[in-house]
Amino acid sequence: MTTQTSRRSFLRRSALAGTGLLILGNSKRAFTYAANDQLNVAGVGVGGQGRWDLDNIAGAGANIVGLCDADLARAGDVFKKYPAAKPFRDFRRMFEALEKEIDAVLVATPDHTHAVAAVAAMRRGKHVYCEKPLARTVHEARVMRQTAARQRVVTQMGNQGSASAALRRAVELIWGGVIGEVREAHVWFDGGNGPMKLPTDSPPAPPTLDWDLWLGPATWRAYNPCYLPASWRGWRAFGSGIVGDFGCHTANIMFRALHLEQLWNPPPGQAARRIVIRVQAQPSEVDPEGYPRSSRTVFELPARGELPPVKLTLYAKEQPPAEVMLGYPMAKWGDLLVGAKGSLFSSDPWNTNYVLLPESKFDNFHGGPPETLPRSPGHHREWVEACKGRGATFSSFAIGGPLTELMQLANAASLIEGPLEYDTLRGRILNSPAGNRLLHRRYRSGWTL
DSSP: OOOOOOHHHHHHHHHHSOOOOOOOOOOTTGGGGTTTOOOEEEEESOSSHHHHHHHHHHHTTOEEEEEEOSBHHHHHHHHHHSTTSEEESOHHHHHHHTTTTOSEEEEOSOGGGHHHHHHHHHHTTOEEEEOSSSOSSHHHHHHHHHHHHHHTOOEEESOGGGGOHHHHHHHHHHHTTTTOOEEEEEEEESOOOOOOOOOSOOOOOOTTBOHHHHHTTSOOOOOOGGGTTTGGGGBTTTOOHHHHHHHHHHTHHHHHHTTGGGGTSOOTTOOOSOOEEEEEEEESSOOSSBOOSSEEEEEEEOOBTTBOOEEEEEEESOOOOGGGGTTSOOOSSEEEEEESSOEEEEOSTTOOOOEEESHHHHTTOOOOSOOOSOOOSOHHHHHHHHHTTSSOOSSOHHHHHHHHHHHHHHHHHTTSOSOEEEETTTTEESSOHHHHHTTOOOOOTTOOO
8 A cells, every 4th residue: 555646646636535534623603604605715825735725615615705925927827717806915905805705714825924824814713724834833833723722713724635534544543442552653754855055146036926925924035036936845934844844744644643632732631730742853964044855853752641652753855764664665655653563554645545564464454443533525625614614624723733833843853952842831942942942933024923
């Protein structure tokens, strides 16, 4: 089951099939749409991944009323595709102008403007679908989760593999004890990024690009084509590197199956004054502008109720030792949970497949625990329906926020000598003032959470 799937083919499969998982989190505002069953959606950042999200949201029955992108050349065809939607370049102006028309918002900008756009929408009481990772910094992801809870809006992070039946079943098998107690996990990505070198020239920005708006809250720097259209992912100022970019996909089964969200939200009766994650990164180099070419990051994750502590290792352009595969072929990507009775492995970057190891033990495995998680009508449709008060989302910010925090904590750790001790309840690094400063950054004037 080691499929090597292209991103485009996965997204196409997901749009056509769209089976998967849900998590509770309905909004007090969702039920206001029952009268006319009309959900008016505005899109922020629609020239890249946002165009695919927008098409799926519209295909799920939503009405597109506003479109916003700072790059008219990249998004121009999307504006033409939805002529009834009012066009904007600044989402703040769009929210002001269409305040009474917008029910929900899609955010698919580069990572560095996810939080300011999504939080602005949620503070206005709008439901939000936001691409992964939820935010570029640990603090931003935390604020997004807290704002969603406070505003009681319907949210969904864009890790579309969450809608797959295989991911859902993998989580159920681990919850059901099929591989036994899990104390070790490995997640690896077939990619690195840096180092990145700042350009020395500053040509004028294209007339179709509002560079100041594109920068958003990021510290000012002159335009250069080395940042666009897609290379922004490798720059710390704008993107999240391979760990931040794909961690919310490839670590999805691991995070859910091990109930790691409980490190941020302990169940009733298990309240704690402090919950500490220990993290240490081993990057190939320390690059303040970009991400390392390769890295290995080790997390020591504490117990969650009756679940034991877990040692989690993330690898970028590296792989775990071959013996952990129990004779199964090593894959370029992996999400591996090592249990007392066996292991569960997903080789797909989006976690849409799995296999139980060793194969000799589970060759005739059938049945297992009953299905306890509802299936999804599709990742985008799930969000649209939940906004209307029908059903709920599986990848709400209650899950997406902590998952993003964990991945961005790994990115922060790659800049400083560890180990670092991170208090999930307070959102602070306890043993390093320098490390604590890496959890967020100062915004430019005019931009705020």
